[in-house]
Amino acid sequence: MSKQLPLVAMDACCAPLARDPLTAEQSVELSKLFKAMADPVRLRLLSLIASHTGGEACVCDLTEDFDLTGPTISHHLKVLRESGLITGQRRGTWVYYRVHPEVLARLAAVLVPGDRVAEGTAAR
Amino acid sequence: MSKQLPLVAMDACCAPLARDPLTAEQSVELSKLFKAMADPVRLRLLSLIASHTGGEACVCDLTEDFDLTGPTISHHLKVLRESGLITGQRRGTWVYYRVHPEVLARLAAVLVPGDRVAEGTAAR
DNA sequence: TCCTTGGATAGATGATTATCTAATCAGGTG
DNA sequence: CACCTGATTAGATAATCATCTATCCAAGGA
Structure with a gap:
């Protein structure tokens, strides 16, 4: 299950939006993540999974x-x-889903205004 | 220009996704923002504006x-x-756009994993 | 082995949406 | 005023997408 795609936008992106303009490629990659969240049902699913016990x-x-x-x-x-x-x-009869927190964090880092705090590699 | 809509999702939302499950209403409001960013062109526009001089x-x-x-x-x-x-x-012949950083920050706060740092009003 | 239950896949359909051309509006300048 | 340039609006069209029903696969229990 779960073809485990190359985790889009993990490597591809990127400095905060307000720092440098995105390249065309970066914006395409990033938009895939936003597109995935651009639905009320999926957002709720995401939060239900993320906030669920365990x-x-x-x-x-x-x-x-x-x-x-x-x-x-x-x-x-x-x-x-x-x-x-x-x-x-x-696992047995049931299928369990869990969130990739790094991806969410990556995304948050892209949105954060100018602060360089949440920047990627050389964190802090 | 710019009907200056009620700044969706500013009041409506919300604790980080991983903290509490979104309500149906919250997810609808939030999804409007994600939908707006769910396009490569719009993402690039956003970053071009946000990172532009001034x-x-x-x-x-x-x-x-x-x-x-x-x-x-x-x-x-x-x-x-x-x-x-x-x-x-x-302004005269031209129209100038600027980003609302608070909205981006709000959105980032929703995504950030478990940290309660960026929480809104009654922080912590 | 057969049945039941949890979950995914396939295919169809109605609604959104990204893009275009054509037309319109808003401000300057001759 | 007539005209030009920057930007938005209107309307059309092709593509994408959210949802459904029907079908299928996977794992357990009788």
């Missing part, structure tokens, strides 16, 4: 919170998976 | 960087404007 949540837990069919939830989880924001793992 | 950029500066027609750029600027991420101001 840092992971079973699909069965997630489905209940929405007035949506299983396949639709599955579709949204796939989008999140392929963007590199979450990973899924099957 | 914190603002004329539309005429922006158009040059893309292989797109004027109306298309105008459309993207409108989307960014209506999301509350930027504002436009006409």
Whole structure:
């Protein structure tokens, strides 16, 4: 499960938006992450998973919170998976998802105004 | 110009994703911001404006960087404007745009993993 | 082995959306 | 005023996407 794509935008990006203009390539990579989060259902899924006890949540837990069919939830989880924001793992009957916090942190670092605090490699 | 919408998601949101699950309403509000950034062109526009000297950029500066027609750029600027991420101001012949850093900061605070640092009002 | 339950895939459909051309508006300048 | 340039609006179109139903796969329990 989970083709475990090359974790888009992890290497590709980048200085805070307000520091340097994005290149065309960087903006394409970054936009994939934002696109993945540009849906209310996916945002809620993300927060449900991220805030769930143990840092992971079973699909069965997630489905209940929405007035949506299983396949639709599955579709949204796939989008999140392929963007590199979450990973899924099957354990017995159930599939558990967890968030990749580094990706979220990366994204946050891009948004933060001018502060160089959250910068990547040479942190702090 | 710029209907100056109620700055969506400024009041509506919210604790970091990993802290508490978003409500349906919060996720709808938040998704508007992410949707606005879920396009390579708009991301680049945002970074071009934010990183431009003086914190603002004329539309005429922006158009040059893309292989797109004027109306298309105008459309993207409108989307960014209506999301509350930027504002436009006409000065003589030209229109200048600038970013709302608080909105970006707010968004960053939502993404940041567990740290309670960037929390809003009753911090900590 | 067969059935049941959790989850994903396939394919269809209606709604959004990114882009274009054409037309319009707003300010200067001759 | 007539005209030019910068920018937005209007309307059309092709592509993307969120959702559904139907089907299928995976793992356990009778």
